[in-house]
Amino acid sequence: MRENILFSLDTPYRQSLLVKGWYFGNPEQKSLAVMGAMRGDEVQQMYICAQLIQALAKLEQEGALSARCGILVIPCANQASMNVGRRFWAADNTDINRMFPGYGEGETTQRIAQRIFSALQGYQYGIHVTSLYVPGRSLPHVRIMETGYDHPEEANDFGLPYTILRKPHPYDTTTLNYNWQIWDTQAFSLYSEETTEVDPISARQAVDAVLRFLAGKGLCRPVAGAGEVTRIFHEEELHNVLATTGGLLIQRLALGAHAAAGDLLADVLNPFTGAVVEHLRTQVDGRVFFIHRSHLINGHDVAYRILPEQG
Amino acid sequence: MVKHVVQVPLAAGEDLMIQKNSIGSGPKRLCVVTGTHGDELEGQYVAWRLNRLLQSKLSHLHGQVDIYPALNPLGISTMTRGMPLSELDMNRTFPGSSQGPMSDYIAAKLMEDLAGADLCIDIHASNIFLREIPQVRINVNTADTLVPLAKYLNMDFIWIHEAATVLESTLAHSLNAIGTPTLVVEMGIGMRITRSYGDQLLTGILSILSHLGMWDLPVMPVAPPIISSDGAVSFINAQVPGLFFPSTDHKTHVEEGQELGVIADPLTGQIRQTIHSPASGLLFTLREYPVVYEGSLIARILGGSL
Numbered sequence: 001m002r003e004n005i006l007f008s009l010d011t012p013y014r015q016s017l018l019v020k021g022w023y024f025g026n027p028e029q030k031s032l033a034v035m036g037a038m039r040g041d042e043v044q045q046m047y048i049c050a051q052l053i054q055a056l057a058k059l060e061q062e063g064a065l066s067a068r069c070g071i072l073v074i075p076c077a078n079q080a081s082m083n084v085g086r087r088f089w090a091a092d093n094t095d096i097n098r099m100f101p102g103y104g105e106g107e108t109t110q111r112i113a114q115r116i117f118s119a120l121q122g123y124q125y126g127i128h129v130t131s132l133y134v135p136g137r138s139l140p141h142v143r144i145m146e147t148g149y150d151h152p153e154e155a156n157d158f159g160l161p162y163t164i165l166r167k168p169h170p171y172d173t174t175t176l177n178y179n180w181q182i183w184d185t186q187a188f189s190l191y192s193e194e195t196t197e198v199d200p201i202s203a204r205q206a207v208d209a210v211l212r213f214l215a216g217k218g219l220c221r222p223v224a225g226a227g228e229v230t231r232i233f234h235e236e237e238l239h240n241v242l243a244t245t246g247g248l249l250i251q252r253l254a255l256g257a258h259a260a261a262g263d264l265l266a267d268v269l270n271p272f273t274g275a276v277v278e279h280l281r282t283q284v285d286g287r288v289f290f291i292h293r294s295h296l297i298n299g300h301d302v303a304y305r306i307l308p309e310q311g
Numbered sequence: 312m313v314k315h316v317v318q319v320p321l322a323a324g325e326d327l328m329i330q331k332n333s334i335g336s337g338p339k340r341l342c343v344v345t346g347t348h349g350d351e352l353e354g355q356y357v358a359w360r361l362n363r364l365l366q367s368k369l370s371h372l373h374g375q376v377d378i379y380p381a382l383n384p385l386g387i388s389t390m391t392r393g394m395p396l397s398e399l400d401m402n403r404t405f406p407g408s409s410q411g412p413m414s415d416y417i418a419a420k421l422m423e424d425l426a427g428a429d430l431c432i433d434i435h436a437s438n439i440f441l442r443e444i445p446q447v448r449i450n451v452n453t454a455d456t457l458v459p460l461a462k463y464l465n466m467d468f469i470w471i472h473e474a475a476t477v478l479e480s481t482l483a484h485s486l487n488a489i490g491t492p493t494l495v496v497e498m499g500i501g502m503r504i505t506r507s508y509g510d511q512l513l514t515g516i517l518s519i520l521s522h523l524g525m526w527d528l529p530v531m532p533v534a535p536p537i538i539s540s541d542g543a544v545s546f547i548n549a550q551v552p553g554l555f556f557p558s559t560d561h562k563t564h565v566e567e568g569q570e571l572g573v574i575a576d577p578l579t580g581q582i583r584q585t586i587h588s589p590a591s592g593l594l595f596t597l598r599e600y601p602v603v604y605e606g607s608l609i610a611r612i613l614g615g616s617l
Binding site for chain 1: 324327403417551
């Protein structure tokens, strides 16, 4: 294990932002790069990368990494925001993950993105451990942007039950995942259940998924078990269940639960009287894939996303 | 007549309402929208003045003018640039979807309401960091259609910028894509109102109303704007963090090599960077907020080959 400062950025009134990377395996090889927290609230994502560093250090010591395996892990590139409780870049509220591929002569977050991207260049595979933009929890999954350079079958090696294919929206074209692919890295976004809080169970799932991926590519001795057969589907297959009115959201079905068509998912209550103003039901048989995070819900907010049964 | 364009129930005893005031009637329609970013207030003054002016001279208006002062009412009422809760930039949510989540639904309903207007003017105000001269920004792909219209707006500068995929989710791009001509105005600075700029734009709006055959009173002549592409614009970014103290005024002509200001270190008293102009030309953007990081935009100069 080798620890390096990848780049630094001087800041007014505070210590410089030091972005560090941890390297494992053969220094001549660029097999896999793992990017962690770029937003200040991605505590779980930083934790997953930190746990991965622990696991890789042990595997390296045991000689479990192959000769052609070279790994870089960057657990966090935005502690300047994390330490003051801000999600985006604390000075101007811009999102580093909307600034790729970055620009070295541009604005601050464009420069940070450019330096991150420069450190991540040339790897065969790239994993961005990231969080949903919308507030909510989803089942752990891998997400691939359909750029024309994508190879969804490669995601089988994660052994996670779900892989989502996403057609890029215009705003996706400035994310790390999209640009990584354009620049010849097979890129995957890895989503865990949590963001702001550490959830050790789903973090373990994520770490195991990365270790399985390495083993599947012949870069590491198998250590994490076989995993599951992944179901690859397009994002549009998820059925959104929207609230039509605002109120208190009282969930009746949990994340991951199976729901039959017509089943009650949640009630929306009048926040002042407690009267039920809306029953939210699923129109399809399927699994609860996403749940709105807050107990306050507005009209047209997505309360649930249901993944229909196959076939 | 004040109308509700979008109404969405919020969680606790309140509805989000986006409203417009429709003034006049007739087959032609001009829309003036602003307040997409909650920290941009320059358009509020224009909306207020235009409302008063048109209502006081209604018989001279031939057509309908719709004024939307606050596309992002939660943002503007809470001094928040994006959409509160989701932190989404509202101007990256268009054209939206009526079946989608709240931000998409709002965007789709706005599109539905604005579609088909003879012209839409989308007023922005830079952000809290930078002061801008009154300008119209136009995507190069729509320049042939929009530049002739923009010349009536009485702005100092028309900036024809390169197309970028990420900008395809803006209101202006989405409206232009469906054939509703939309001009984006940038002027002044966030969280403040520069009334002289607002008055200047007001003259331009009357001028374009007259051009569209919607206004029959004499209008003041408008000065021809400078028209430029990206190639003639020089960007100056801070190379070090600190406090920026300008030594030139905004909206002045500067010479190549002229000092524009310094970045100072209040802890040591040192000057960390002296900033010189890379080109001769018009200082059309100047940093107003003093605290800078490496990369913070300090100024833009319009010079070189126009």
